Amino acid sequence: MKWVRFQAPGVEAAYGILEGEIIHQIEGSMMGEYKKNGETFARKDVKLLVPCEPTKIFCIGANYVAHIKELGMEIPDRPSTFMKPITCAIANGENVVIPEEATRVDYEGELGIVIKNVVKRATPEEAKNSILGVTACNDVTERDLMKWPFQLTYGKSFDTFAPIGPFIDTEIDPDDTIVRTYLNGEKMQEDYTSKTVFKPSVLLSYLSQVITFYPGDIIMTGTPYNVQPMKDGDVVEIEIEGMGERLVNTVYDPKVHT
Structure with a gap:
């Protein structure tokens, strides 16, 4: 179901x-x-929003083995x-805006x-049963600001x-699919979720020992290798194998347009 x-x-x-192409x-x-209320809309006539209303968005760093090796890091023993x-969240088709102070996004x-x-x-098994489904995400990062000591969240x-x-x-089985990223139509990232260190149910279980999660909350489960910068006008597409449609956003840099 979508x-x-x-x-x-x-x-x-x-x-x-x-x-x-019909939304019920x-x-x-x-x-x-829930039940269908009888109202239908053609997909082309609606604006898609962020597909849920999270109270929080958690992210995981260094989870794909190939990306960890790319960074020259050791395999971690915890996420x-x-x-x-929430103010970071935008929907399919909306612009990623380059901030004024950015040097590399x-x-x-x-x-x-x-x-x-x-x-x-939750236990990992309980956590697995608490996952509604999957969606495509882009953990956009201002790389240079993030490098300041203890500034991971600040740069993201x-x-x-x-x-x-x-x-x-x-x-879609989140433990057994493929994540791909395209930049202006060129495939830049591709890796199997089976090649992560920590599977989604483990991540949710681990975080839930400290934080209470609510319906609609999101965990971004890490990025594959080959992270690269974006510039004004770039089109970024994130694909989850089996979804049949990509998350597509254009990059907008206000400095270029002043």
Whole structure:
């Protein structure tokens, strides 16, 4: 199933099920009980929003083995974690805006998991059963600011630095798929989620020992090797194998347009 959150004429924000090119609006919650309310919309006539409403966005650093080797690091014995504020989140088709103080802004294509219920001190098995589905994410990073001591979150938290979407897919196995990133049509990243150190259920279980997760919260599960910078006008596409559609965002640098 493909869940979307959308705007349409007469509809400020609603959830629906995407079937082909038709969106079926629902009543209730995609996290629990729901039903189609009989309203349908053509995909081309709506604006897709960030596909859920998270209270928090957690991210994982250095999780793909090839990326860890690329960085010259040792395989970690526990996840490296940080957060992005909700103000980072943008939808499919919206612009990633280069901040004024930026000197290098990188893409980081990632698989995101969406949480479907309250999770606190969960076992990995309990955590696995608490994942609604997956979505494509871009952990946009101002690389030079991030290099300051203890500034990981600072360099990753500018507005628009968390593209998410275009929808949530409930049928993809997050432990066994492929993440790809394209820059202006050229494939830049590709790796198997099976080649990560910490699988999504382990990540959610680990974090839930400290943090309570709520429905709609997101964990970005790390990026593959070959992170590169972006510039004004670049088009970045994040693909999760099996989703059938990419997350697409254009980079906009206000300095170039003044």
